[in-house]
Amino acid sequence: MSLVVDDLHAGYGRLEILQGVAVRVDTGEMVGLIGPNGAGKSTLLKTIFGYLRPFGGVIAFGDESLVGLRPDQVLHRGIGFLAQDGGLFADMTVHENLVLGGYSLRTRGDVEQALDQTFTQFPLLRDRRRQRAGSLSGGEQRLLGLARALMVRPRLILLDEPSAALAPRFIDRVYDAIVALNRSGLALLIAEQNVEMILGVARRVYVLDLGQNAFDGSPAELRETERIRRLYLGEVA
Amino acid sequence: MWESLLEFLVQGIILGGLYALFAVGLTLIFGVLEVINIAHGEFFALGGYLVFAAVVLLGLRPVVGIVAASLGAFAVGLAVYPLLLAPLRRRLGRRPYGALYLVLTLGLSTFMQNGLLAVAGGEYLQVPPHVAGILDLSFTALSYQRILVFVVAMALLAGLFAFLLLHRQGLAVRAVAQNPEAAQAMGINLGRIFSLTIALGVGLAGAGGALIAPQFNVYPAVGLPLTIKAFAITILGGMGNLLGALVASLVVGVTESLAVMVIPSEWQNLIAFAVMVLVLLVRPQGLLGRAVVR
Amino acid sequence: MTTRGTWLGGLAVAAILLPLAVPHPFVLTIATQALIWALLASSWDLLSGYAGQVSFGHAGFFVLGGYTAAITSKSLGLSAWLGVWLGALLAAVVGLAVGFPALRLRGHYLALITLGFAEILRLVAQNWLSLTGGPFGIYGYATFSGLPADPLLRRQALYVVVASLFAMAVIGERTPAGKAFRAIREDELLAATLGIHTTRYKLLAFALSSGFAGLAGTLYAYYVLLVSPTLASPATTALVIGMAVFGGLGTIWGPAAGALLLYGVNEALRFVGVVYNLIVVGLIIMTFVIFVPEGLAGVVRRRPAPRVRRSPPARSTDASRSIGG
Numbered sequence: 001m002s003l004v005v006d007d008l009h010a011g012y013g014r015l016e017i018l019q020g021v022a023v024r025v026d027t028g029e030m031v032g033l034i035g036p037n038g039a040g041k042s043t044l045l046k047t048i049f050g051y052l053r054p055f056g057g058v059i060a061f062g063d064e065s066l067v068g069l070r071p072d073q074v075l076h077r078g079i080g081f082l083a084q085d086g087g088l089f090a091d092m093t094v095h096e097n098l099v100l101g102g103y104s105l106r107t108r109g110d111v112e113q114a115l116d117q118t119f120t121q122f123p124l125l126r127d128r129r130r131q132r133a134g135s136l137s138g139g140e141q142r143l144l145g146l147a148r149a150l151m152v153r154p155r156l157i158l159l160d161e162p163s164a165a166l167a168p169r170f171i172d173r174v175y176d177a178i179v180a181l182n183r184s185g186l187a188l189l190i191a192e193q194n195v196e197m198i199l200g201v202a203r204r205v206y207v208l209d210l211g212q213n214a215f216d217g218s219p220a221e222l223r224e225t226e227r228i229r230r231l232y233l234g235e236v237a
Numbered sequence: 238m239w240e241s242l243l244e245f246l247v248q249g250i251i252l253g254g255l256y257a258l259f260a261v262g263l264t265l266i267f268g269v270l271e272v273i274n275i276a277h278g279e280f281f282a283l284g285g286y287l288v289f290a291a292v293v294l295l296g297l298r299p300v301v302g303i304v305a306a307s308l309g310a311f312a313v314g315l316a317v318y319p320l321l322l323a324p325l326r327r328r329l330g331r332r333p334y335g336a337l338y339l340v341l342t343l344g345l346s347t348f349m350q351n352g353l354l355a356v357a358g359g360e361y362l363q364v365p366p367h368v369a370g371i372l373d374l375s376f377t378a379l380s381y382q383r384i385l386v387f388v389v390a391m392a393l394l395a396g397l398f399a400f401l402l403l404h405r406q407g408l409a410v411r412a413v414a415q416n417p418e419a420a421q422a423m424g425i426n427l428g429r430i431f432s433l434t435i436a437l438g439v440g441l442a443g444a445g446g447a448l449i450a451p452q453f454n455v456y457p458a459v460g461l462p463l464t465i466k467a468f469a470i471t472i473l474g475g476m477g478n479l480l481g482a483l484v485a486s487l488v489v490g491v492t493e494s495l496a497v498m499v500i501p502s503e504w505q506n507l508i509a510f511a512v513m514v515l516v517l518l519v520r521p522q523g524l525l526g527r528a529v530v531r
Numbered sequence: 532m533t534t535r536g537t538w539l540g541g542l543a544v545a546a547i548l549l550p551l552a553v554p555h556p557f558v559l560t561i562a563t564q565a566l567i568w569a570l571l572a573s574s575w576d577l578l579s580g581y582a583g584q585v586s587f588g589h590a591g592f593f594v595l596g597g598y599t600a601a602i603t604s605k606s607l608g609l610s611a612w613l614g615v616w617l618g619a620l621l622a623a624v625v626g627l628a629v630g631f632p633a634l635r636l637r638g639h640y641l642a643l644i645t646l647g648f649a650e651i652l653r654l655v656a657q658n659w660l661s662l663t664g665g666p667f668g669i670y671g672y673a674t675f676s677g678l679p680a681d682p683l684l685r686r687q688a689l690y691v692v693v694a695s696l697f698a699m700a701v702i703g704e705r706t707p708a709g710k711a712f713r714a715i716r717e718d719e720l721l722a723a724t725l726g727i728h729t730t731r732y733k734l735l736a737f738a739l740s741s742g743f744a745g746l747a748g749t750l751y752a753y754y755v756l757l758v759s760p761t762l763a764s765p766a767t768t769a770l771v772i773g774m775a776v777f778g779g780l781g782t783i784w785g786p787a788a789g790a791l792l793l794y795g796v797n798e799a800l801r802f803v804g805v806v807y808n809l810i811v812v813g814l815i816i817m818t819f820v821i822f823v824p825e826g827l828a829g830v831v832r833r834r835p836a837p838r839v840r841r842s843p844p845a846r847s848t849d850a851s852r853s854i855g856g
Contacts, residue, residue: 013330051418071421080422087419089412100412103405104424152424273639324821336585339642340772341820347769348813355807461765465650468643476639507654510647517644518632 001062001078001155002026003048003189008057010047016055017043019211025156025189030182032202032219033191039208041191042084045158048189049081050074061156076104080154084161086145090134094125094144097133101148114151122147122177139170146177156187163194175201199223244377245494251379253490254387258445259463260470260482261394262438268477269414269434272322275342277467278460279349280310280439284446285455286353289362299367303389303447310443314436321345322435323428346464353457362455367448386448393444394483397437401479410434414477462506469513563754565794571747572774572786578740580780583716584633584733588645590767591652592622592741596748597758598656598663604753605672615749622745623738630737634730646765653763668759712736716781766809773816779828789827 003025011017017040025031033041046052048059050071059066061077071081081087089097098118102111119126125147128136133144142162149157162178163171171194179201182188192198199205199219207215207222215222259281266274284306291302321341329337366382401407412420413430421427446460453459470489474481489512493505571593579585596618603609603617629648633641656663663669711732714722723729752758761767771790778789793812800808819826 049422051421070426071418072424072426075422075424083419083422087416087422089415089419091415092411096408099405100408100420100423100425103409149422267639273643321817321821325824328821328824336579336638336642337820337824339585339587339639340776341817343769343772344813344816344820346813347766347773347816348810351807351809351813355810465646465765468646472640472643501658504654504658507651510650510654514644514647514651517636517640517647 001187003079003156003187004058004060005044005048006058008044008047008054008059010043010052010054010057012043012052017211018047018054018057020057020213021208021211022213023189023206025187027155028182028185028187029204030178030188030190030202032198032205033189033208034193034195034198034205035208035214037193040211041208042160043211044208045081045160045189045191048074049079049158072104075152075154078155080149080152080157082145082149082157082159082162084164086141088133088141088145088148090132092133093130094133094136095129097144097148098125098129098151101151104152111151114153118147118151121150137170138166139173142166142170142174143177146174146181150181150186154186156189157181159188159190161191161193163192163197171197240376241498242495245498246491247377247379248383249491249494250487251383251387251490252494253487254390255445255449256463256466256470256490257394257483257486258390258441258448260467260474260486261397261479262441263467264471264474264477264479264482265397266435266438267471268479269410270318270322270431272338272342273468274435274438275339275464276346276349277439277442278458278464279346279353280314280442281446281460281463282350282353282455282457283313284310284443285364285450285453285459286357286362287443288447288450289364289455292364293362303367303444306447307440307444310446311436311440314439314443315432317345317435317439318428318432322431350457350461357457359456364450364455366451382451386452389448390445393441397441398479406430406433466506466509469509469516472513473516561795561798564751565791567747567750567754568771568774568794569787569790570750571744572771572778572790573783574740574743574747575771576775576778576780576783576786577712577743578736580775580786581716581783582712582733582736582740583719584736585638585642586645586740587642587765587768587772588629588647588649589740589744589771590763590765591645591649592626592744593748593751593767594649594652594656594758594760594763595625596622596745597752597762598669598748599745600749600752601669601672601758602662605669611753615746615753618749618752619742619746622748623742626741626744627734627738629741630734633737634733646768649763649765649768653760656760656763663760666760668757670757672756713781769816770812773812775826776819776824777815777826779826780824782826782828785826785828792827 003023005021005023008018008021009016021040021044023031023033023044033044035041043052047054048066050066050069050073054067057067061079064077066074066077066079069077075081089100092100095115098115099111102114105111105114119129122143124140125144128140133141136144146157146162159178162174166174175197178188178190182201190198190202199222202219204216204218205222206213215225217225259277263274263277266272266277287306287309288299288302291297291305292299297305322338325337325341366380368381368385370381372379372381372384399407401411409420409423409425409430410433412423412425413427413434417427420430442460446455466489470485471482473489474483474485489509492512493508496508497505571589574592575586575589578589599618599621600611600614603614604611609617629645633644636644656668657666659665711722711727714725714727715729715732719729748758748762751762770793774790774793775786776789777793778787779785793815796811797808800811823829
């Protein structure tokens with residue numbers, strides 16, 4: 001099941017941010033999305049997931065168009081979303097967050113089963129299940145967000161800067177989990193400011209600049225291209 | 238002296254119970270939708286009219302009448318979001334021009350109140366007490382009707398809290414109140430939750446109207462003083478804070494009741510507004526702080 | 532601007548000529564009362580639509596003006612000519628006073644505190660028997676003195692009202708204050724950083740708006756010759772807001788036109804039955820807020836705004852800009 005985005009124009013209100021962007025994520029692929037601040041990475045992910053309605057273009061998952069669908073409808077098509085700020089319900093417990101992650105599961109049994117699986121995969125969450133989500137450390141929160149998104153076993157997850165505001169050791173833990181998930185067949189489209197991290201794990205990367213595609217290829221190809229390296233890799237603080 | 242104090246205290250608590258039914262529903266709607274339902278009082282009045290129709294016109298038992306009235310208000314409430322709020326939200330997009338929603342519910346209030354007036358006339362309709370009899374306590378005598386109002390109000394509110402804490406959809410309501418975008422990412426249909434929330438909120442108001450109909454009588458504007466008072470209570474408890482609304486309701490009920498001992502009763506209504514203005518000036522987030530629906 | 536000026540001019544001319552052209556007492560009555568509401572509606576718009584400080588308590592200023600006029604004329608025997616300005620002035624002062632605490636509040640809170648203010652005034656009017664005559668209000672006072680026959684009386688009020696409308700429209704549109712109001716409404720933080728004294732202008736908006744509302748109140752008092760607490764009821768505010776939404780928020784003249792039209796509709800429907808006209812008002816409010824939020828004024832001057840492309844910032848000459856996607 002591939003995600004195909006082509007000639008996408010989107011933005012906020014009357015301001016057009018994405019000016020004809022094209023992206024593709026194949027089954028089980030891990031794809032990176034990098035570019036300067038304001039390039040449109042977040043906007044792209046939000047538009048795919050349905051938070052924003054595109055002005056024009058193609059968004060398809062498998063052979064189904066996602067254009068005009070609400071976020072909850074996109075979720076039902078098998079795509080998950082992890083917001084930049086984590087999107088957690090900070091005042092609720094870890095357990096409640098996870099249960100909400102399984103909101104669209106059909107039966108209570110399914111939810112229990114998914115919970116069991118989640119706790120096996122992320123034992124630290126089991127220890128903290130009664131704790132208020134907002135009281136977890138940054139890295140734990142990010143893992144919770146990931147675990148929560150996995151409750152419904154999506155085929156593809158959109159991640160908006162998973163390493164944002166995290167200490168380096170947490171970033172490693174989060175990416176370890178991401179890599180493991182990818183190995184088990186989960187496709188990922190990851191927007192990142194932390195270029196080094198994503199280049200180390202992604203199969204392909206897209207570079208966005210000013211709302212347009214600026215590069216598309218493997219991390220190795222990216223590093224080789226002198227100009228790209230200078231412009232984008234050099235820009236990272 | 239202590240006896241009359243106790244008597245007023247009890248009356249105040251009972252009054253507070255009714256206020257709570259009203260104010261908690263209002264706060265729930267605000268906490269989830271960020272909209273102040275100015276038409277809340279009209280659903281209260283609707284509850285009164287429905288119980289009148291059920292009990293006086295159709296001769297049904299009071300229990301049936303109260304349930305029917307609550308469900309009726311609930312059902313009408315379900316239509317409010319899809320018919321009125323959703324189109325406005327679609328038009329406004331991401332800009333939360335809150336004032337326009339206020340104006341919308343104001344229009345609904347005008348429409349409903351005068352609709353009731355047109356359909357049922359303006360006379361004060363009478364409903365016999367749902368339960369007869371008086372409980373004799375040493376310091377006062379309480380009618381069972383009054384006790385019924387309080388008990389049922391508390392039961393309904395307990396039910397609401399249980400729903401919000403334990404039920405899957407209740408969890409969804411709280412999620413939407415806290416973080417609507419994240420809630421959507423969980424697969425929650427915002428529109429459905431909004432509809433459910435409004436229906437729950439006005440359903441409580443309708444139940445209140447049905448319960449208190451024997452005492453307040455039934456007429457189109459019966460909900461008006463309550464609505465305005467509920468605004469004050471909601472501010473006091475912190476907008477969006479359900480527990481705060483409950484506590485503030487009881488506080489206001491008791492204060493009003495006790496104040497009768499000191500000031501003439503016509504000025505009683507002033508208390509709530511004076512308090513509200515005071516709170517808005519000093520501490521807009523209310524006594525218990527602005528906590529979102531937990 | 533010119534088109535708008537023509538509209539305003541045309542409206543004003545029509546308003547002035549109407550009662551003169553058709554000196555039928557019924558028409559004059561409706562026209563005068565309609566203009567009083569128009570003044571009230573546009574005063575509300577000045578504060579809520581124009582300056583963006585949405586008030587739900589304008590009925591309070593209206594009633595304040597009305598009662599001041601009635602009380603000064605009845606108890607102090609003051610001439611209506613004086614009472615009119617006294618009422619407006621008092622309302623403006625109180626409006627200014629209300630404006631101070633309101634400075635810190637936004638949105639819902641502001642709406643509620645103004646609502647509370649109006650309710651408090653209504654309850655005071657209802658209960659302070661010695662001063663306000665209680666629920667029955669005040670009546671039996673003299674109106675404008677030194678006026679010839681009846682139709683002329685109407686004309687005088689009309690002229691005052693229209694002149695005030697113009698004054699407000701002028702303030703709103705032409706003077707720097709109007710621009711400041713609009714800037715504050717759009718983005719208060721931005722306005723402040725641009726050097727606009729937001730506090731000063733917000734207070735000015737409150738004072739002006741409440742002053743005009745009070746003026747409308749005095750005119751009402753001297754025209755209807757009866758003031759009662761129900762004037763400060765939420766129904767009055769609802770009617771005013773309905774008229775403003777119908778006419779178009781933030782335009783000043785829009786709510787005035789909306790008031791004229793809606794009042795005409797109201798009166799016409801009164802033949803059908805007292806209850807139905809308010810139902811229609813409620814329906815109009817809801818429909819217009821949803822489907823035509825810019826109101827009649829918006830319909831008049833609607834032009835869709837083009838989509839904006841984010842333009843690339845000026846970068847140093849770098850050939851790499853030409854990298855294809």
